[in-house]
Amino acid sequence: MSEKIYALLLRLFPSHFRKAYGDEALQLFRDRDRDENGFIPRFRLWFDLLADLAISVPREYFYADPQLLAASGQRLGCTPSFYFLGDESPRPGALFLGGMLSLVALFTFSSLLSQGGNHRPRNSSARQLRRGTVPSASAYKRPAPQAAGDTSSTSGGENETLAPTSGHPTMVSTPFTPAEGKPGKSSSDAILLYDPSHTGQSSSSGQRDTGSPMQPTPGDAATTVATAVGHGNLDAAERQRVVNAAIANLKQHYVYPDMAQKMAEALLVKEKRGEYDAITDGDIFAHQLTKQMRDVSHDMHLELVYSQDPLPPQPAGQTAEGLARYRDAMKQENCTFEKVEILPHNIGYLKLNFFPDRSVCEQTATAAMASLNNTDALIVDLRDNRGGMPDMVALMASYFFDHPEYFFNPRENTTTESWTHSPVPGNKLADKPVYVLTSSRTFSGAEQFCYDLKMLKRVTLVGETTGGGAHSGVWHRIDDHFGMGIPETKPINPYATPDWEGTGVEPDVRVKAADALAVAENLAQSKLQKK
Amino acid sequence: MPKRKLDPLPSAAFQILLSLAEEDLHGYGIMRQVAEQTDGRVRLGPGTLYSSIQSLLEERLIEELDPREDVELGQERRRYYRLTSSGRKLARSEAEKLAGFLRVARSRKILRGNYV
Secondary structure (H helix, E strand, C coil): CHHHHHHHHHCCCCHHHHHHHHHHHHHHHHHHHHHCCCHHHHHHHHHHHHHHHHHHHHHHHHCCCHHHHHHHHCCCCCCCCCCCCCCCCCCHHHHHHHHHHHHHHHHHHHHHHHHHCCCCCHHHHHHHHHHHHCCCCCCCCCCCCCCCCCCCCCCCCCCCCCCCCCCCCCCCEEEECCCCCCCCCCCCCEEEECCCCCCCCEEECCCCCCCCCCCCCCCCHHHHHHHCCCCCCCCHHHHHHHHHHHHHHHHHHCCCHHHHHHHHHHHHHHHHCCCCCCCCCHHHHHHHHHHHHHHHHCCCCCEEEECCCCCCCCCCCCCHHHHHHHHHHHHHCHHHEEEEEEEHHHEEEEEECCECCHHHHHHHHHHHHHHCCCCCEEEEECCCCCCECHHHHHHHHHCCCCCCCECCCCCCCCCHHHECCCCCCCCCCCCCCEEEEECCCCCCHHHHHHHHHHHCCCCEEEECCCCCCCCCCEEEECCCCEEEEECCCCCCCCCCCCCCCCCCCCCCEECCHHHHHHHHHHHHHHHHHHC | CCCCCCCCCCHHHHHHHHHCCCCCEEHHHHHHHHHHHCCCCCCCCHHHHHHHHHHHHHCCCEEECCCEECCCCCCCEECEEEECHHHHHHHHHHHHHHHHHHHHHHHCCCCCCCCC
16 A cells, blocks of 8 residues: 555656656665554654655756757757657646646736836937937038028017927927027027927027028037937036036026026935936936926926037027028028919919028018919918928918907017018908818927917818927027026917917818818818808 | 756765665665664655666766665565766765865864864
8 A cells, every 4th residue: 555655656756767766766665664664663764755755856857857968969960850758748747737837938928028018218218208309310400591680570589499399398499599508689699499300490580490401510409419319428527517507597597486496406406415426428417407307397398408519609500601501491492382383263272391581581472472362262281391480470370361460479478579460462361261281290380370370260270180399498508518498488378278389289170181181172162162 | 957966966975875885785775774874864765865876877976787686675676786986986085075074173173082
């Protein structure tokens, strides 16, 4: 009986062991069983056997089957070969165990895969954020349109900036100010338009810039910031300088002095605690400071940026040469008035890809609108329009009214320039139906055009929700590698509906951008037929 | 999967080598000899015994002899094992190592006596 029990227990050993020593083990049991009589010896025998099983069975499974080792040793070179290592099929227990282990492994792997998909290392997410906030390295540089003194066409000469903020914190346009970081109130200040995808980059005197692609210029902050990602070798002195400058700029320029004070204190506390001491990467440092300013203020338009390439000490494109380049580019691009056509049923079609500087492109705009003056309805295609200058936005809107209308601009305080220039002499479009085509790429100044005309119930928006970039910060250069965008104004929105910051402007007729033109044409036709 | 290793030499393997120092033994003989030489403290179970024997065979520290009967234990044919010269060498070096430990233990006054 005892022998049978032990024979069963022996089956716990792996087959290679049983095959080699199963009989001997059983024989040894028999010998001991025979020799060790009496209760205590018998008890000791079973105690020994069970202890031995507990130790040796796992060890035998852990060690390799000598046959396997021998087989692996017989390989010749890299030639694949096959050997029969045993003539018995795996035991059901082994198959069950293997199956369970496979299921566990499969489950673990798939759950890790699904969880891991959402994980991004901190650094890479920071970089992704940076890519979302500033133009890529291929961002187009537009030379600044004008030199000092040409402020007449600006909206009060303010250094407002266009901020695309589609959920992400962004600083769209920033006026370049001299190194001491004085906010741009003078006509010599330039504005850079930071646009997440591309488009116009700089202008001066509060003008916003337009959009045809031109060569990248090293002096363009948009370009330099984009190339700066993930580099830098900061020392303590530089960190100290940047923090101090950021605090000074906040206190001096931020629209809410109380909040500026709170942010300054928060930054100082962090600095004293030594939270910045380990940061040597400029991009991470800038990101960290930005985050802390936003944590306190919840203002997503505050941003501190790092550029590996030195930032230009002077506003880019203020020179006469820059202005000439800008004019040439605009001329070449027909001021981004891509198409001016009369569609069937006398429907006018205007495709405008930017709202360029009025001082450079007003004639083009006037000519385009004049050629559409006798149409019965108008379709303005802004599906590829990435923004531009508010004065051009107002100028274009002027054609749709017979009296001046207030044109709200979330980036600027109200000035005399905040009104449309209606009525435009000779204009016949003031009472014609207007359809504006939008897409998710429609952005910034183009969104202002859509939003205000929608609020004024003057146009029908056809297409997709726009990109959602409304606010802005003014650019303050800190040193060769750091600068910051600070909102300096808080214009009052006259409409009950919040502006399009982060949300975009909802279309009246929601269709895919690709179908928008056809839909708008149909809408215009049926409207004209009803007349 | 790792191969069995005898470095460091496990206690069971060392006892088996010692047990075979004077005569060839079969498994049960080894077990009894080990129990005797350790004053009954070590009783090798079948698993430990044959697992160790297998390792020692693989390393050629012992060798297997042709099966034969043990007249004391009946008609069953048993596998006998013999210490090889390298097995003897290893047992000696292991014993010397332990003797070295003993000397240290005595010098530290952990063990009394001056033999070994």
